[in-house]
Amino acid sequence: MNATTQTLNAMTPLRVGATTGKVKTLLRWEALLIMVGAIVVYAKLSGHWGMFALLFLVPDLSMLGYLINRSVGAAVYNIGHSYVSPGVLALCGLAMASPLPCSFALIWVAHIGFDRMLGLA
Secondary structure, three states: OOOHHHHHHHOOOOOOOOOHHHHHHHHEEEEEHHHHHHHHHHOOOOOOOHHHHHOOOHHHHHHHHHHHHHHHHHHHHHHOOHHHHHHHHHHHHOOOOOHHHHHHHHHHHHHHHHHOOOOOO
C-alpha cells in the first residue's frame, strides 16, 4: 500500500457512502418539514392527540426484527422507516373513505420525519 492510498484511507469516513456536509443538513431540514407537515395535516383532520402520542413510537417496534438476526432486523426496520409503507396505508384509507388509516399514516410519516431529522433513520 502506497502513501497516497494510506492517506485516502485515513480520510475516508467510517461509514462509506454516508451523506455529509450541506446535503446532510438539507436532508434533515427536509425531514423536519415533512414531520411538521404531517402533524399539521393530522391537526386539520382533527386527529386525537392521545392516539398520536400513543402511536408515535410504534414504528420503532420494527427493531424487534433484530432479535431474529441482523439481516431480518435491517429489512424490517427499513420497511418500517420508509415513506412507502405509510403511503400505501394512506392510499388504502382514501380508497375506503376511512379516516383512521389516514391518521395512522400521518403519525407514521411524522415519526419517520422525526427520526430522519435526528439522523436516526
